[in-house]
Amino acid sequence: MNLLIDIGNSNLRWTRHGDGCTWDLSVARHSGGIPLDLLAQWERLEPPERLIVSNVGGQDVAAALTRVARALWGRSPDFLHTQAAFGGVRIAYEEPRRFGVDRWLGLIAAHAHTEQACLVVDVGTAATFDLLLADGQHLGGLILPGVEMMRKSLLMGTRIPRIEADPAADPWATDTGPAVAAGSIHALAALATRLFDRLAVEAGRQPSLILTGGDAERIRPALDQPSELVPDLVLQGMRRVVEEAD
Template identity: 25%
Template sequence: MSELNNILLVDVGNTRIKYMRGHDSQIRYVSDLNSLPCNEFDEVRIATVSRTHEIEAWGQSIPARVQIAKVRKEHRGLSVAYEDVSRLGVDRWLAMLALWVERNRAFGVVDLGTAITADFVDSSGNHSGGYIVPGYRLMKQALGKNTDQVGFGGNSSEQKLGLNTEECVDHGINRLVYSFLTDLIKTEGDGSAFVLTGGDAEKVMRTGSVTNTEIDESLVIRGLRYCFE
């Protein structure tokens, strides 16, 4: 896999772009595609859920070969539960792929991003299915759009009773998320490894409310190492 040294791995999300150089373990961030160090690499592998057309147009302006990851029904021993794999977010698939190839054991993986997604894979590499619920930001936005006098301030990790509207929103959403994750571990984990990723993973772990878990922030990017083989 030494050829990966000439490949740039890029995760283009809804709010930020992160990348990794070949086998490098350090994640770096840029604000736009043009800020990526593409001229140093022969190939750029990209994961994106919603910005495919933008990336295809951008790819024509750089000398490196650009490959955009797509979900496969069967790959490297991982079998996807969806009948229509085009309906499965590529970020979810890449996270599962990285964990399966590198660990080869049963696991649950939760991505705490714009949406919160949870997926489970058994010890044979079969994707059992998953869940999708709104993430922190989406829940706050829904309250702000549909309820008068609900503020957006605050980023507390507390679950106690709120003493103002902002605290009530923050603490209530925290309680929903922590209860959801705790229930998942109890009912779906079945002794499997349970991994958190995504922008809000650190916030969840700081509380100590969700136990028997670990954080792995580079899953989607590492999945790009294996998806084109």
């Protein structure tokens, strides 16, 4: 049994992988460390053969995970790094290590999942948009602040009071709180639409749109195109890497 662990900027997702293991996605807020409730869950597990890790959450949480893994199981985690070409996917970046390992794994999973060009949108603390052709060539991507970061940056830089509100279904709002809430949702959805249309021209046919990340469901209703929600996309990519390496 292996543990597959996806450490994002805010959340840690994990599952067990191996013969006889059920693929169950678990999510915990990490806050730069390993939460006590997660530690309690891991203490009840049989010792894993390997811990395979995707980490964009920083060195503090990586160090905390390493300490926990050594204490519980006498093992050190294997941290994955982006490769220029793997699983049929070829990264557009000249320096692959500068391309987030979570984005790389998401593309590997998306390419295995669909035989057509696809736009992969990961909406978390940051929102990333990556364009992939059917042959596995990555065209590049864009990054924006995520929903909450976009709202916080606006509120911190203005005198607009913090008003909790659900985003409006319409592309405009009639009060300040809903305007801020809806603006963050529709900004991300509008960029997804623009990139989707450009990818359709580049690919010569309609691409697919894959959503992942903690806030993916928040932007989904605002999208103009049909989309597929894959909450464990990064972990699916990790599974591909592990199985191909074996």
